[in-house]
Amino acid sequence: MGKNKLALHPLKKREIKDVARKGITYISALLTLLLLTLIFVHIAQGGGSLLSAELLTSDYASLTYTYESSAVSSYYAAPSASDIAFSSAWGVGLKDETSLTGESVVSLVYLAPSSPMGKLSSEVKVGAYFTKAFFQDEAGNNVIALAKDGAKGVIETFEKGKTLTSFSITTKGGGIRASLLSTLLVIAISLLLSLPLGIGSAIYFSYFANKKNPLVRLLEKMIAVTAGIPSIVFGLIGVAVFIPFSSLFTGVNTGSLLSGCFTLVIILLPSIVKSAEEALDEVPKDYRTAALALGSSERQALHKIILPSALPGLLSASVLAAGRIIGESAALVFAIGNVISDTVSLSGKNATLAVEIWSLLAGENPNYRLASAIALIILIVISLLSLAAKILTTVFLKKRGHV
Amino acid sequence: MESTQRVSFKKSEKRTALDRTASFAYLFTAIIAASSLVLIAVFLLVKGLAPFFKTYAENGTTFRINFFSFLFAFHWYSLPSESGIFYLVINTLYVSLLATLIALPLSLYTALFISKIAPKICGTILEFSIELLAAIPSVIYGLFGREVICPAVDSLAQSIGLSSKGGLSTLSSAIVLALMILPILTSLSVNAMNNVPANYLASSLALGASKTETYFKVIIPSSRSGIFAGLTLGLGRALGEATAVSSVIGNAGSGPTFDLFGTSATLTSSMLLGYSEAVGANADIRFSIGLALILLIIAVDFFLGLIQKRMERRYGQE
Numbered sequence: 001m002g003k004n005k006l007a008l009h010p011l012k013k014r015e016i017k018d019v020a021r022k023g024i025t026y027i028s029a030l031l032t033l034l035l036l037t038l039i040f041v042h043i044a045q046g047g048g049s050l051l052s053a054e055l056l057t058s059d060y061a062s063l064t065y066t067y068e069s070s071a072v073s074s075y076y077a078a079p080s081a082s083d084i085a086f087s088s089a090w091g092v093g094l095k096d097e098t099s100l101t102g103e104s105v106v107s108l109v110y111l112a113p114s115s116p117m118g119k120l121s122s123e124v125k126v127g128a129y130f131t132k133a134f135f136q137d138e139a140g141n142n143v144i145a146l147a148k149d150g151a152k153g154v155i156e157t158f159e160k161g162k163t164l165t166s167f168s169i170t171t172k173g174g175g176i177r178a179s180l181l182s183t184l185l186v187i188a189i190s191l192l193l194s195l196p197l198g199i200g201s202a203i204y205f206s207y208f209a210n211k212k213n214p215l216v217r218l219l220e221k222m223i224a225v226t227a228g229i230p231s232i233v234f235g236l237i238g239v240a241v242f243i244p245f246s247s248l249f250t251g252v253n254t255g256s257l258l259s260g261c262f263t264l265v266i267i268l269l270p271s272i273v274k275s276a277e278e279a280l281d282e283v284p285k286d287y288r289t290a291a292l293a294l295g296s297s298e299r300q301a302l303h304k305i306i307l308p309s310a311l312p313g314l315l316s317a318s319v320l321a322a323g324r325i326i327g328e329s330a331a332l333v334f335a336i337g338n339v340i341s342d343t344v345s346l347s348g349k350n351a352t353l354a355v356e357i358w359s360l361l362a363g364e365n366p367n368y369r370l371a372s373a374i375a376l377i378i379l380i381v382i383s384l385l386s387l388a389a390k391i392l393t394t395v396f397l398k399k400r401g402h403v
Numbered sequence: 404m405e406s407t408q409r410v411s412f413k414k415s416e417k418r419t420a421l422d423r424t425a426s427f428a429y430l431f432t433a434i435i436a437a438s439s440l441v442l443i444a445v446f447l448l449v450k451g452l453a454p455f456f457k458t459y460a461e462n463g464t465t466f467r468i469n470f471f472s473f474l475f476a477f478h479w480y481s482l483p484s485e486s487g488i489f490y491l492v493i494n495t496l497y498v499s500l501l502a503t504l505i506a507l508p509l510s511l512y513t514a515l516f517i518s519k520i521a522p523k524i525c526g527t528i529l530e531f532s533i534e535l536l537a538a539i540p541s542v543i544y545g546l547f548g549r550e551v552i553c554p555a556v557d558s559l560a561q562s563i564g565l566s567s568k569g570g571l572s573t574l575s576s577a578i579v580l581a582l583m584i585l586p587i588l589t590s591l592s593v594n595a596m597n598n599v600p601a602n603y604l605a606s607s608l609a610l611g612a613s614k615t616e617t618y619f620k621v622i623i624p625s626s627r628s629g630i631f632a633g634l635t636l637g638l639g640r641a642l643g644e645a646t647a648v649s650s651v652i653g654n655a656g657s658g659p660t661f662d663l664f665g666t667s668a669t670l671t672s673s674m675l676l677g678y679s680e681a682v683g684a685n686a687d688i689r690f691s692i693g694l695a696l697i698l699l700i701i702a703v704d705f706f707l708g709l710i711q712k713r714m715e716r717r718y719g720q721e
Contacts (some may be wrong), residue, residue, distance in 0.1 A: 018615035025520055028512035029529055032589070035582060036532045039539065039547050046550065200432030208426045209433075222437040228636075229443060229697070230643020232671050236693045240446045266439040273436055299422045327540025330645035330675065338679055354646075357542045361549055361650045368550055375543045386538050390531070 043379055046372030054127075055175055055373060059342040062099075062173025064131055065123050071116030071164045079110045085151040087158035091115035094130055094151040099174075106130040106147045106154055108169070117167060124169050130154060131168035135161025174370055176377075178342045182350040186257055187325045189346075190264035195318055197265070198272030205273070206280035207288075207302055227270035231331040238263030238335025250347035258346045260336035267331060268321050275320060279313025280306065282396065312396035316389040323385040326378055329354040338362075353378055450687070451694030459684040468684060473691065478657035479673055486688075488670065488695055490658035495669040495699065497661065498573055498648070499641035502580030503634065510585050511623065511630065514592035519618050530593070537586035545650035548579035553651055560664040567664040571653030574663040579647050584637030591636070595629020596622055624718070631711050635704060642700050645671035670696045 076091030084093040093110025108128050111118045118124055133145045137160050145157035201223070209216040239255070242262035247253050283306050291301035307314075329352075337349035338359040344350055351359055353374050360371040455470045476487025513533075517526045553570030556578070560567040599622050607617040623630075653666025654676050660667040668676075674689045674696075681689070 014613060014616070018613050021615045021619055022520065025512040025516040028509050029516040029521065029525075031509060032513045032536075032585065033529065033532055035585075036536055038551070039536075039543070042547060042551055043543065197432045197436055200429050201436040204426075204429035204433040208429055219433055219437040222440045226437075226440045226443070228639055228700070230639075230645070230671070230700070232643065232645040232674055233443065233447065233693050233697060236450070236674075236690055237443050237446055240450050240690070241442060266442070269436045269439060297419070297422050299425045302425070323538055327538075327542070329540065329542045330671070333646070333675060333678065354540055354542045357546060358646045358650070361542075361546060366549065368546075371546050372550075375546050378540060378543060382538050382540070383535060386535055390534075 043372050043375045047376040050369055050373040057177050058175025060340050061342055062171050064170045066168040067120040069164045076112040084109050085155040087155045090158050092117055096151045106151050129170040131170045134166040136163045138162050178344050179353050179356045181344045183352040187322050189261040194265040194268040198269050199276045201273045202276035206277050223270050223273050234267045235331035235334030252347045255337040255349045256347045260332050263331055263335040272321050275317035276314055279310045283309045312392045316392035319385050319389045323382050327354050329358050447694050450690040454687045454691055461683050491670045493659040494667045498576050501577035502641045505581035506585045510588035514589050518593050518596035533586045533589050541647040544579055544583050545647035548651040552578050565664050568653055568666050571666050572664045573667045575651040576648050579651050580641045584641055588633040588637045591633030592630050595626030599625045635707050645675055648672050649675045
């Protein structure tokens with residue numbers, strides 16, 4: 001029996017070892033999946049509540065407007081919500097809130113339809129921040145309500161006021177309209193410049209070049225090496241070369257969207273060349289020989305047969321390039337800058353979405369909520385682009401498989 | 404009869420001329436694409452070396468940047484003339500190596516799972532997840548690191564009786580970088596493992612090894628060249644990564660820092676730090692750091708190549 005046990009032992013031990021080893025691979029794979037889920041869930045939780053059409057269309061800067069008035073108080077019925085401070089004299093409901101930048105603010109949460117405040121301007125609307133108001137009370141003395149009094153304190157002063165003389169309101173701000181537009185503009189221009197160059201070189205390498213030629217090999221090697229350069233170094237080149245170059249067009253001698261686009265072109269070229277070349281190489285060699293045998297020239301075979309067949313692959317390469325532009329940050333901090341402003345122009349140094357996330361994190365008080373909201377937008381767009389690229393490639397390969 | 408022949412001849416001549424133009428046009432685009440490397444090399448060299456040959460005048464004093472103190476000093480920023488990047492180089496290598504050490508086992512086992520163990524559907528889902536992880540931009544890793552990993556590292560530090568500056572530390576940076584190189588390392592390893600010849604597996608099984616033993620002792624060692632390629636790419640990405648690292652590293656002004664929970668700084672994080680306000684020497688010197696970064700990456704690549712060669716010599720060519 002002792003013998004038997006001894007004989008069994010190594011096999012048992014091996015079995016246990018095998019299970020343990022398999023377990024490690026299961027755990028690793030699970031961890032990887034968990035990580036992806038964690039990133040998506042976390043970003044969605046942090047930014048989901050903020051994501052709205054208003055965020056996409058409103059300005060970043062929060063502006064204060066002041067209106068003169070001579071309105072007189074009357075009586076307004078209180079709204080049903082009970083957790084707000086309400087002034088029945090002016091028909092205004094206020095609430096203490098924390099703004100996007102972390103400051104405590106008094107938010108306008110209710111406005112009676114006929115309230116004199118609401119008639120001042122379209123900027124006085126629910127969601128804006130109350131700043132200050134000047135009144136005259138019944139005795140004709142000036143009373144002032146300031147946001148720092150808090151919602152309750154402000155309402156107390158409101159109730160005392162008989163005639164409104166001046167009313168100031170601050171827009172919410174924190175919108176990303178300008179960064180969104182800048183990003184779209186940068187994507188459009190850099191793709192417009194880099195796709196013809198990238199796909200052109202891919203056509204040369206895949207179709208015309210003699211791969212045994214050492215010069216061709218050198219060109220290919222140079223493009224491959226460029227792919228390994230960190231993006232921050234491209235940013236430096238943007239500063240050294242493309243800012244002066246684009247100042248010829250824009251007239252400004254600092255970073256601009258245009259210099260960012262030029263920088264992105266050299267960042268994108270290696271990956272576009274690589275993926276476009278892969279797409280072109282997928283087209284069977286027979287197509288070319290068949291076209292040539294039917295009497296077409298090399299150029300005709302390329303333009304009428306090869307390129308149309310490779311189109312889905314080339315599209316997928318472009319989609320991936322767009323994804324790369326959306327996510328690019330380090331190079332653009334140098335080549336454009338990280339100023340968040342609300343006017344979009346090619347000569348402006350507007351931050352793109354990715355750069356805006358970085359700037360929001362870099363300050364003393366990181367604005368996690370807005371950063372997460374932008375990150376969520378980027379994640380959604382990039383997932384959709386990846387999926388589109390995947391579908392295009394699958395369609396492409398399937399088509400090849402059937403022929 | 405004669406005239407028709409002539410016409411067709413002419414037509415074909417025209418064709419070849421057009422063909423030649425097309426081929427030259429494509430060659431031209433290829434040359435432009437390749438020449439961006441020359442542009443980068445020339446401008447980085449010129450702009451990177453220029454600060455050492457210039458006299459700067461700032462705040463009423465003039466100074467020159469000493470080449471040797473730039474290379475060997477252990478602090479940054481206080482005085483441009485005396486600051487150096489030696490500690491930044493050490494920190495950069497340290498953080499990147501830590502990141503690779505964290506990412507390597509995780510991605511090797513995940514790759515093995517995808518390539519050999521997982522059912523087909525699981526493998527496809529995992530592969531797409533890894534592609535997605537690779538497509539997530541670095542700033543988002545930075546945001547995730549700052550919000551999730553930094554607090555976790557901070558509480559880890561507190562639980563073992565140490566303190567950290569809100570989790571901004573070497574360890575957080577290494578973890579964030581590990582997450583970023585995980586997808587590259589995994590996908591290249593999967594490729595390598597898929598390409599291991601089937602008869603390796605069969606021979607090992609025939610010799611009496613179990614399947615799992617074969618995976619660990621035959622498949623992983625046989626795919627080492629692919630794994631090495633992944634390591635090279637991953638380490639290159641870790642060394643050059645800027646925005647994610649700068650969000651979680653804490654930007655220490657001197658070093659080197661080997662303390663896992665202490666703030667640190669890398670070449671790239673120092674290049675980014677305060678760039679928008681930088682003028683004069685402070686702005687120019689960033690080109691020199693960029694040049695140093697590229698040289699460091701080349702050196703690491705070279706070193707990895709040497710290691711691989713030695714390994715091949717030791718274990719025999721595939």
